Amino acid sequence: MKSAGKSNPEKRNATSEDVAQLAGVSQATVSRVFAGGANVSEKKRKKILDAAAELEYKPNAQARSLITRKTMMVGIIMRNIKDPFYSAVLEIFHTRLAPLGYQLIFNNSENEIIEEWEIAKLLEFNVEGIIVTDALLSEGATRKLKRSGIVSILFNRHAEGLNCSAVYCDNYLAAQQIATYLVEMGHRTFAFISGPRNTSTTVDRLKGFQEVLRERNIKELTIIPGTYTYESGFKSAQELLTRNKKIDCIFCGSDIIALGVMDAARLVGFRIPEDVSVVGFDNIRMLGWTPYPLTTWEQPLEEMVTSTVELLLKEINDKNAAPRIIAMKGRLVIRNTVRKKK
Amino acid sequence: MKSAGKSNPEKRNATSEDVAQLAGVSQATVSRVFAGGANVSEKKRKKILDAAAELEYKPNAQARSLITRKTMMVGIIMRNIKDPFYSAVLEIFHTRLAPLGYQLIFNNSENEIIEEWEIAKLLEFNVEGIIVTDALLSEGATRKLKRSGIVSILFNRHAEGLNCSAVYCDNYLAAQQIATYLVEMGHRTFAFISGPRNTSTTVDRLKGFQEVLRERNIKELTIIPGTYTYESGFKSAQELLTRNKKIDCIFCGSDIIALGVMDAARLVGFRIPEDVSVVGFDNIRMLGWTPYPLTTWEQPLEEMVTSTVELLLKEINDKNAAPRIIAMKGRLVIRNTVRKKK
DNA sequence: CCGAATTTTGAATACGTATTCAAAATAGAT
DNA sequence: ATCTATTTTGAATACGTATTCAAAATTCGG
Numbered sequence: 019m020k021s022a023g024k025s026n027p028e029k030r031n032a033t034s035e036d037v038a039q040l041a042g043v044s045q046a047t048v049s050r051v052f053a054g055g056a057n058v059s060e061k062k063r064k065k066i067l068d069a070a071a072e073l074e075y076k077p078n079a080q081a082r083s084l085i086t087r088k089t090m091m092v093g094i095i096m097r098n099i100k101d102p103f104y105s106a107v108l109e110i111f112h113t114r115l116a117p118l119g120y121q122l123i124f125n126n127s128e129n130e131i132i133e134e135w136e137i138a139k140l141l142e143f144n145v146e147g148i149i150v151t152d153a154l155l156s157e158g159a160t161r162k163l164k165r166s167g168i169v170s171i172l173f174n175r176h177a178e179g180l181n182c183s184a185v186y187c188d189n190y191l192a193a194q195q196i197a198t199y200l201v202e203m204g205h206r207t208f209a210f211i212s213g214p215r216n217t218s219t220t221v222d223r224l225k226g227f228q229e230v231l232r233e234r235n236i237k238e239l240t241i242i243p244g245t246y247t248y249e250s251g252f253k254s255a256q257e258l259l260t261r262n263k264k265i266d267c268i269f270c271g272s273d274i275i276a277l278g279v280m281d282a283a284r285l286v287g288f289r290i291p292e293d294v295s296v297v298g299f300d301n302i303r304m305l306g307w308t309p310y311p312l313t314t315w316e317q318p319l320e321e322m323v324t325s326t327v328e329l330l331l332k333e334i335n336d337k338n339a340a341p342r343i344i345a346m347k348g349r350l351v352i353r354n355t356v357r358k359k360k
Numbered sequence: 361m362k363s364a365g366k367s368n369p370e371k372r373n374a375t376s377e378d379v380a381q382l383a384g385v386s387q388a389t390v391s392r393v394f395a396g397g398a399n400v401s402e403k404k405r406k407k408i409l410d411a412a413a414e415l416e417y418k419p420n421a422q423a424r425s426l427i428t429r430k431t432m433m434v435g436i437i438m439r440n441i442k443d444p445f446y447s448a449v450l451e452i453f454h455t456r457l458a459p460l461g462y463q464l465i466f467n468n469s470e471n472e473i474i475e476e477w478e479i480a481k482l483l484e485f486n487v488e489g490i491i492v493t494d495a496l497l498s499e500g501a502t503r504k505l506k507r508s509g510i511v512s513i514l515f516n517r518h519a520e521g522l523n524c525s526a527v528y529c530d531n532y533l534a535a536q537q538i539a540t541y542l543v544e545m546g547h548r549t550f551a552f553i554s555g556p557r558n559t560s561t562t563v564d565r566l567k568g569f570q571e572v573l574r575e576r577n578i579k580e581l582t583i584i585p586g587t588y589t590y591e592s593g594f595k596s597a598q599e600l601l602t603r604n605k606k607i608d609c610i611f612c613g614s615d616i617i618a619l620g621v622m623d624a625a626r627l628v629g630f631r632i633p634e635d636v637s638v639v640g641f642d643n644i645r646m647l648g649w650t651p652y653p654l655t656t657w658e659q660p661l662e663e664m665v666t667s668t669v670e671l672l673l674k675e676i677n678d679k680n681a682a683p684r685i686i687a688m689k690g691r692l693v694i695r696n697t698v699r700k701k702k
Numbered sequence: 703c704c705g706a707a708t709t710t711t712g713a714a715t716a717c718g719t720a721t722t723c724a725a726a727a728t729a730g731a732t
Numbered sequence: 733a734t735c736t737a738t739t740t741t742g743a744a745t746a747c748g749t750a751t752t753c754a755a756a757a758t759t760c761g762g
Contacts, residue, residue: 043741043742050721112467126450126455141418144420162416165416281649307590307623308627387712388714388750399710424749427749
């Protein structure tokens with residue numbers, strides 16, 4: 019005896035052909051109702067919709083995309099999804115793309131540079147675009163994408179020669195403003211606990227920060243590159259503070275790094291901000307939590323995602339559009355980890 | 361003048377037909393090479409692979425799925441992606457599914473119960489299965505999925521009548537063991553700051569916890585339902601501790617809740633664990649951070665995801681398989697937020 | 703070297719839709 | 733009622749692949 023119940027596992031989903039038959043029209047007309055909604059008489063439209071409802075018909079996305087050459091799918095490749103900043107990014111991307119009918123194919127990567135093999139599957143699935151967060155695309159990957167007519171956009175990174183659009187927070191400007199603020203608060207000796215060296219993020223921030231220091235003729239800047247993790251921040255701060263006690267202020271490459279820095283500092287006996295000031299970057303939600311009233315730079319998250327999606331759509335609709343690089347501003351959020359020094 | 365550069369936007373991707381022509385064979389043979397790898401002579405295979413490489417040919421997933429009736433796509437609907445526990449879950453799902461050739465379509469939802477309209481798009485795209493984390497499927501949605509032959513699996517939830525597979529941590533057992541541990545540590549008055557009431561998660565834990573208390577003839581248990589957020593935990597603890605100072609221990613529905621609880625408690629002047637003990641649930645990575653040395657229940661994350669994927673594949677390959685509900689154990693992780701009371 | 707068994711191959715077809723083109727139906731003007 | 737302009741319709745086709753079926757090529761045993 020077969021398994022009971024009404025569900026018949028052999029039954030195929032209803033097709034537009036089935037609907038057409040039930041409604042007494044041609045398949046073409048059914049298609050018109052579900053595609054453009056082009057000219058079709060009210061009478062038949064109603065019949066078709068009724069038939070479709072009865073059969074629980076829904077258009078087949080694969081068949082449709084075969085003919086329209088639009089898959090309505092976008093790939094997203096993320097590093098660091100465990101960082102709350104990027105969890106939020108993902109959520110917002112979905113919130114923006116879903117109403118437009120786009121599906122989001124999620125991919126994880128550990129790599130600083132996304133290579134061809136990592137996008138191969140997305141190519142087979144003919145995504146219309148690829149969003150890459152916190153990482154770069156290799157030259158090979160970029161070339162392949164371009165040749166396949168697939169739009170790609172870097173989120174929170176940019177690269178000069180790469181011929182690839184990007185949306186990011188203007189780290190140069192941000193670092194300048196942060197540095198200015200810190201100097202005006204009376205700080206003179208600095209450390210920068212950053213993310214990986216040679217990424218645009220780190221380079222730009224360093225440049226902006228150093229520029230201000232140079233103008234003010236301040237020389238004390240220790241640079242410690244690492245990764246964007248709590249552990250990295252913790253370790254770096256521990257080393258820094260035990261070997262050199264004369265740091266006024268630590269500028270961190272991300273909030274998560276800053277949390278590690280704060281915990282390490284406190285563990286070594288430093289009070290924040292009395293003994294050492296700390297500044298973060300991102301303004302993640304956690305900073306509302308009491309142990310971490312971190313002064314930080316807020317990235318305009320929502321706007322960055324909005325711009326990215328706009329750019330994406332624009333390039334999808336005009337494959338000849340030249341790549342654009344959009345820098346967004348952000349703002350300093352002052353909480354309680356920077357002291358006023360006399 | 362048109363935009364310069366070699367990329368020709370009108371160029372279509374190479375098809376198996378193109379490859380066939382270049383290699384001097386039939387389209388069918390090309391297909392055989394890329395599909396099953398079925399019988400095809402070494403000589404021709406080589407020719408075909410060379411031609412394919414030259415044309416940068418890759419099979420078209422949509423066309424393929426049309427004929428094979430396998431889309432190699434799985435949908436995942438997540439609540440609470442901002443909770444680090446679930447960020448980790450997502451990452452692991454991708455890590456498990458990618459090597460199997462499955463693409464993961466990410467969806468976000470705020471809802472406790474996923475309704476039909478939220479899965480409609482996934483149905484159009486013919487995903488082979490849907491994973492739902494931390495939420496339930498409505499009856500309508502479940503019925504629709506079943507009728508469309510789409511597998512669905514609840515992750516970290518379960519429901520009796522729903523005829524839907526589930527993988528979750530055995531909350532009943534966990535709560536029992538936690539309660540036993542707490543009682544043996546000398547605690548007598550308890551609060552349970554939980555997630556939403558009426559979810560299996562909360563119900564099971566409450567049942568297990570209460571059972572132990574009943575056995576030991578302990579009556580003091582205050583129950584405060586909320587959501588799985590820091591803010592909810594913070595607020596609940598604040599209320600609880602200002603109105604009733606005689607709580608030995610607070611059992612929290614998730615680690616994130618517990619972090620809010622701890623911060624609130626400290627703010628009100630309670631030391632942890634000297635004045636009040638706190639226990640969490642999940643064992644998120646953040647617990648390695650110094651301010652939060654939380655004793656908690658570790659969910660066997662990796663194993664849970666592994667089981668979910670196994671179940672998924674099994675049901676995809678045998679649509680008649682009866683739904684299974686798998687409860688996994690986990691273990692108590694003792695850190696430093698529960699005191700030994702005399 | 704021959705016949706049988708086996709492997710390899712290509713022509714044809716199906717998957718489910720959108721679109722083109724010409725025919726049919728309708729509306730509109732007189 | 734007649735003729736024209738417009739709207740609505742269906743037959744046919746294309747999208748790019750996997751698979752079936754029968755024919756062609758190869759291998760094998762003696």
